[in-house]
Amino acid sequence: MNNKIPAVTARGLTKYFGDFTAVNEIDFEVCRGEIFGFLGPNGSGKTTTIRMLLGLLQPSAGSISVLGLDAHGDAASIRPRVGYMSQRFSLYNDLTVIQNLKFYGAAYGLSEALLPERIQEALQMAGLEGREYAKTKDLSGGWRQRLALSAAILHRPEVLFLDEPTAGVDPISRRAFWDLLYRLVTTPANEETQGGVTVFVTTHYMDEAEHCHRLAFIQRGEIIAYGSPKDIKHQKMSGQVLEIAPSNAVAAVKVLREARDSGKLPFDEVELYGALVHVVAPGMEELQSRITTELRQASIHIEQMQIIEPSLEDVFIASMR
Ligand SMILES: Nc1ncnc2c1ncn2[C@@H]1O[C@H](COP(=O)(O)OP(=O)(O)OP(=O)(O)O)[C@@H](O)[C@H]1O
Ligand SMILES: [Mg+2]
Structure with a gap:
């Protein structure tokens, strides 16, 4: 080029x-x-x-x-x-x-x-x-x-x-x-x-x-x-992206969105990606244990969880809001 x-x-x-x-x-x-x-x-x-x-x-x-x-x-x-x-x-x-x-x-x-x-x-x-x-x-x-x-x-x-x-x-x-x-x-x-x-x-x-x-x-x-x-x-991502593979992704999104909407957990985004959930927020290292607790209380098992490089899709969903 x-x-x-x-x-x-x-x-x-x-x-x-x-x-x-x-x-x-x-x-x-x-x-x-x-x-x-x-x-x-x-x-x-x-x-x-x-x-x-x-x-x-x-x-x-x-x-x-x-x-x-x-x-x-x-x-x-x-x-x-x-x-x-x-x-x-x-x-x-x-x-x-x-x-x-x-x-x-x-x-x-x-x-x-x-x-x-x-x-x-x-x-x-x-x-x-x-x-x-x-x-x-x-x-x-x-x-x-x-x-x-x-x-x-x-x-x-x-x-x-x-x-x-x-x-x-x-x-x-x-x-x-x-x-x-x-x-x-x-x-x-x-x-x-x-x-x-x-x-x-x-x-x-x-x-x-x-x-x-x-x-x-x-x-x-x-x-x-x-x-x-x-x-x-x-430029566009202020937060980090946590990718979660829960036992029930739809239920996990519901629980995490409720926690966000009630002001309990400070997420920017909670999005479903097939069987995975992406949560975007600053200070994700600190938030991970609170997310685990929240999901466990709703009887949702976490099979895997990791902070990942954001995809463009994460970025655009965040930008369009
Ligand atoms: N000749 C025209 N007269 C009036 N409005 C128009 C005309 N051409 C496009 N528009 C309007 O301008 C906007 C942009 O249209 P455009 O076709 O550029 O979108 P696009 O991004 O290519 O969408 P798509 O992904 O659906 O192809 C739309 O709201 C469309 O209805
Ligand atoms: Mg077009």
Whole structure:
């Protein structure tokens, strides 16, 4: 990753839809060769931001620079240098894999001479070899996602904008998709660029966020956390996280929340994580014995208990409150 050269810069970026503020004065910078995650709940302004970065939507205020150019004024020069996989990406279901790639290649203005080589490269990159003649509608969600990514990189863009590229895809396919992204950012985009591709990706998945070099977390149009996963954990978590494996996690959450709500124990958060419970509070070393007592009195057995490194999910739940 090249920390010195910005690929995308937004300053005071704002979008109003009538009197509704969808994006409110956000600032961020994405460096070349970086995977930048843009996270936020439904309706928080992610797609609106991407569409402004791509010059598809005019900002109400603020400025955007992409590859050193003005996103709005220089949109025509930027377009051939960026790739976009939209949230409801538009593959043609009745076309085969190869027909879709030919269509996108032509749309990106690739010459007849270049097209076969680029398509081959994309098929290979996405592991779609052998599926060239499959109808797109017959591919599973994970393979369709890979095809959409292949279509978005045929013209070897320097910056890739991916809007929830892995929504609704199983964990193994998501992992495979991220392996592809890693390969892209470590491979030069073309002869002129030194580093690899820069990726701006929106997601709801916290495990994917942990894999980004840096992130911004957007809520109701405002950035509430920004930096590397490690930086964000340090900035945002005042307390420590205690992970408890109780005999009955649902009952344990109930007991601990009651203890918090009555003012008996000073927790910031008590959250259920499958069969585990995460309790967040400062001074956890001292609190552990009081938690043990509380649970024991409710006849809940503690199978395991330890202070852990907070996950991004812990951090975001804490930030969103
Ligand atoms: N063209 C529009 N006109 C009016 N309101 C809009 C328009 N586009 C988006 N919005 C509103 O702006 C807010 C942000 O929408 P956006 O699509 O950017 O959210 P998102 O973070 O991408 O959500 P999701 O995770 O569901 O994709 C929402 O409240 C949405 O209803
Ligand atoms: Mg969206």
